[in-house]
Amino acid sequence: MSQFGLTPAQEWRRGWTVVLAAFVGFSFFSVMAAATGVFMEPLGREFGWNKTQTSSGVSIAGVITALGSPFFGILIDKWGTRRLALPGLVLMSLLTALFALNTGSFGLWIAMWVTYGVISLSIKSTVWSTTVAAGFESARGMALGVALCGTAFAQMITPPLANWLIASFGWRLAFVYLGLGWGGIALAVCIPFMHDLHLKAARRSASEPVRRPQLAGLTVRQAWRDRALWQIGISTFLMMLLTIGLMIHQFQIMVEAGVSRANAAWLTSLFGLGGIVGKLLTGLLIDRYSPNWIGGLTLASSALAFLLLMSQFATPALIVVAMAVNGYASGTKIQITGYMTTRFAGLRNFGKIYGMMAALTALGTALGPVVAGRIRDLTGEYTLFLGMGVVGSIISGLLIITLPRYPAFEEEIEPKEAESLARPAAPIAGT
Secondary structure, X not given: OOOOOOOHHHHHHHHHHHHXXXXXXXXXXXXXXXXXXXXXXXXXXXXXXXHHHHOHHHHHHHHHHHHHHHHHHHHHHHHOOHHHHHHHHHHHHHHHHHHHHOOOOHHHHHHHHHHHHHHHHHHOHHHHHHHHHOOOOOOHHHHHHHHHHHHHHHHHHHHHHHHHHHHHHOHHHHHHHHHHHHHXXXXXXXXXXXXXXXXXXXXXXXXXXXXXXXXXXXXXXHHHOOHHHHHHHHHHHHHHXXXXXXHHHHHHHHHHOOOOHHHHHHHHHHHHHHHHHHHHHHHHHHOOOOHHHHHHHHHHOHHHHHHHOOOOOOOHHHHHHXXXXXXXXXXXXXXXXXXXXXXXXXXXOXXXXXXXXXXXXXXXXXXXXXXXXXXXXXXXXXXXXXXHHHHHHHHHHHHHHOOOOOOOOOOEEOHHHHHHOOOOOOOOOOO
């Protein structure tokens, strides 16, 4: 039974709609990154851009997100997630459609992605992870796994969908349909179903003067000095740099290996399918077994995918294996980061602390596509980047495996309320 006094089944009955909203909302956040590789060739052909230029958008947005994530975490703790996510979905839907207006000006392309980076802060992983983590304790790993399957779902559906839209309507209308269509669905689901702890607490306080526990966990200063959180952050940065770099360029890697665009689009969708399996299975396992070993071995297994995609090994059969393995492993990286952060930092300042994790995530996201693209432009192949992926994946996994036991935090009573109580409050179940 959780600290909320609920069994896992009761937590799911109470919070499944929030998980659904997080799943759909996070899927829309991931659409542009998942589609970038498919848009590289038509944009490069029409505007004469190289791989570094066409992949630079995701990197630019990543830099903006890295800079803004810590401050955005403060806003989450202050205002809640719903008030930030719903306007963000509207703006992101419109902006995605506006990418159709690009004229070939690389300056306009940069400006669009800078704007994208600012708006994406409102619908990034921090928002959905905070929303779900606040409502689950015993089933938190599985709940985060299901919610964050949204990004894997987008990675599975978007490449073949975007390729079909480009072939049928052109790349301009493809942006419009992805933005207004997917974004509209996300908004329609999140309006009735997305709620967060901040709003519920506000409603309770307005209706009845009940005693409420103060969420337990580290202060921001304590988090800065915590070795375990630094290990999680470094592991996350490495995995994001490598796996996002691969995700953005995997379509081109397969095309250069002799796979047709249509087949490459479907093979890329295996990445997303593997991600869904990885998130669900990892969520199930880390609620039952050692999160260190489950998370670490899962991340380290990405090394096999990078190895199999090297030109000397890249047969059609091994490409299929590599896509599935990489999707399974890399699909869990944000889930593992969110779960481990709640365990080592607690929920007291989760928005602020996870905002710092999100900054490292965004920095890795920013560097990965540019590093992969630059290596390809300089050497004419992706071999060096894939070799970096083998080594980096193993290091990332070891950082998680060697984490210490996570601490047990005690909930506290808000000072003002504690003073008003005539006697000490009864202990909360599960603490």
